[in-house]
Amino acid sequence: MGDRCPNLKRVLDCVKHRKFGDIKNVDAAKRELATVFQAQPSIQPIVQREFIKFLDVIDAGSPQEIVKYKGHHDTSSYDQIIKQYEDQLEKKSNGSQNVSAKSSAKNSNPRQSEQQPKPDITSESNKMNMKDLQINELQTRLSKVAGERVRDNNPNITDLSDVNRPTKLAEMFKEMYDNEWTSAYEALQKSGIRNEEEIVKKLCKILKLAFDFCLRQAREHRLKIQEALVYPAGVHATLDANVEPNIYKILSPKVRQIQRETGAHAVPAIQELFRLQNEHEIRRNELDESREISQYMMNCVQICWLFAIQDPPMKLHWPKEETEMDEHVVAYTKSGTRIKFVVWPTLYLHDKGPVMTKGVAQPF
Template sequence: MFAGNRRTKVLTQADYEANILRLRQERDSLAHRLHHTDAYIEQIHYDFKKLQNELKTLEKQKHDLENTHNKTMKDLVHNQKEAIIVTLKEDVKRLQAERDDRDKHIADLKADKDELQSKLGKVSGEKMLDKNPQIADLSDPRRPQKLVEMISILYDNKWTDAFEKSEDKGDEKQICIYLLNIFKECWNYCKETCEQQTKILEQNLLLASENKDGVYALSPGSSTLLTETRKRSAKEMMPNLYEKFKSAKKDIKEDLHTYVESCLEVCWYSAINEPPMHYGFDAEEQADDFRKYTQGGNTVDFVVWPAMHLFINGPILYKGVAQYKN
């Protein structure tokens, strides 16, 4: 059949079947390609998630590394600070040791100076000073004026500490009497020890026997030398004096040993002075030698601290302390 010179092709059954077959093949090919595309997309999703997980892991590792780095830096700074502190402490110890050495050197120089002054004083005024308490030997570091300072410090400081540590001894009056008795025992012990030591030393110096009624004739120079020797050796013998006294007075508790040692020290230097110094404990007979403790009045209640005299019946150097009542 022809229309307008155009020929229309007539499709046969075989052509339809060939087209259908072709279309089915194209469909199968597209389906196969689509299946591969879906698998590819799924692989891409899988790889993406894997990369995300790896990224998270890397970020966590980075965070951990930053924390470790920061901690390491802090530890390093801390260790550096500790090292600096240790170095500074060592420097402080070294400087303290140097200071102590310097102080010791200064003390040694002062001791040498005092010794030279002592020798100079001995040469210039040995006879004048011998048994003359009215003339002060300024070269003597334990002269009466210095002992006044010692007993004042003893009462103001050590006695106060001892009072606080003796509260188990009763009320205020009982504690004051107890501490005064300790001082009195120290004084009596030092006087007796000094007298015995003097007798033995003079005996040995003169090769005298004990049956001469204790009367020895040392020259003024020898007597002064004996006194100076005892004063010089007093510091070395003080530990033995402490131990012997504590052995004899075992009832004194350990908390008061510092007070006892201070009492013994001032008492020993007072006893070996020439002539020996004197302590008064009777505020009724020697009323002018005492001042009030916390209360005045016309009657002595109890004595707190003794009065110091240059020698027995001599001038007062330090007023004692007593509690009065009306």
């Protein structure tokens, strides 16, 4: 795995060895620090504020002020914070590699599976009489119905086999901020935009557009699933059908289950529909001029669609500007107590639910 905090480590190393003239890319170091804080929410807020303040002092460029700050504050823990972050990423990477290696080893020896004796299906089946088969069938059906009722609109019950379960989506959302958001930020910088706040707000607008769009499309999608189940030939073809009045309420759990289990297949169509419906807004804001911006936009739509088809839907929240910083957001590149602008929204398991990933805001 490559170095994830090269600018931050280089800045701290220059200060450590008093090479003040070699200090550069402090803004990039601040962005890397914001990523570190988001990945390690257990870091105390006072430590975060002091670390950010230290970078502000360094950015001011006065060697005397840097030395003075170090003399009055304990900065020895900063290297350890970065090391813990890199160890966390390394552990995650190694875990993925181990799973992949085990899978490869299992599939690399076809003879092993061929040598396993095949079960005698006929013999086993003959040992069970009809009564046993009926009991097993009833138990299976009862378990399935009970499981569906427990999971219905209950985010606390998670199917661990689901690759798009909320905890996995939260990880994807973090990685998107680390990777695609950073690439899109740099692409907008290269396009000539120098104002940090303007860049951040453009990227936030894309994500907000995608989130609101996907919530609407998910509701419409559920209605279409309901209609397909109740009116196979179409509503207008069977207007006189004697349909049960509360059939939609009865089918709602099953409809949500179908959408949650199959909705990922609709991602390409949802992405194309988003582009078509928001074409004017995209062109007006000059948001589709590079591969990085386009990739970021499509990833926003993908993750927001997966948020929207959860049961209940996951929620993104952008705190209002000039409100108090709280424990649900971490500081971006400066220190302060009130929000100047939002960099990245907070992700909740559902409306009024627990925090899945903290947001990022620039304070003042």
